[in-house]
Amino acid sequence: MMDCIFCKIIKKEIPSQIVFEDDEILAFKDINPMAPVHILLIPKKHISDITEISSDDAELIGRIHVTAVKIAKDLGIDQDGFRLVNNCKKHGGQEVFHLHFHLIGGRKLGAFAG
Numbered sequence: 001m002m003d004c005i006f007c008k009i010i011k012k013e014i015p016s017q018i019v020f021e022d023d024e025i026l027a028f029k030d031i032n033p034m035a036p037v038h039i040l041l042i043p044k045k046h047i048s049d050i051t052e053i054s055s056d057d058a059e060l061i062g063r064i065h066v067t068a069v070k071i072a073k074d075l076g077i078d079q080d081g082f083r084l085v086n087n088c089k090k091h092g093g094q095e096v097f098h099l100h101f102h103l104i105g106g107r108k109l110g111a112f113a114g
Ligand code: 5GP
Pocket: 005, 014, 016, 017, 028, 029, 030, 031, 032, 033, 040, 086, 087, 093, 094, 095, 096, 097
C-alpha cells in the first residue's frame, strides 16, 4: 500500500535494522524501543490489522509466531521470557495500520493492562 510506512520499510524505501527476512515476513528493530529487545514482526503482505486476517493467513500468522520464538532464542531472551503483543485499532493502541507483532523483552516488564 502506497502510504504505509511499514510497506515502505519492506521495500527498503525507509531504512530499518532488519533482524530477520524471508519471502513473507520481515522483522526489524522498533525505532522507539520500550525495552532492551523490541522487535516488530510483520507480514510482507499488507494487512491493516488483525481483524483483517482470514483462514488463508493461518499459516502465515503461525510462521510469524515461530519466527518470533526463533528471534527470542537468537537474542537470548527465551529463558527469562518476553511478551509478544498485537495492538488492534483505537482501543488497542494501534498507531501503524500494517499488521505487526511486538516482541519485547530483555527486562522484567510491568503489569500488562494499561
Ligand atoms: P503500534 O502502536 O501500532 O502497535 O506500534 C507501532 C510501532 O511502530 C511503535 O512501537 C513505533 O515505535 C514503531 N515505528 C513507527 N514508525 C517506525 C519506523 O519508521 N521505523 C521503525 N523501526 N519503527 C517504527
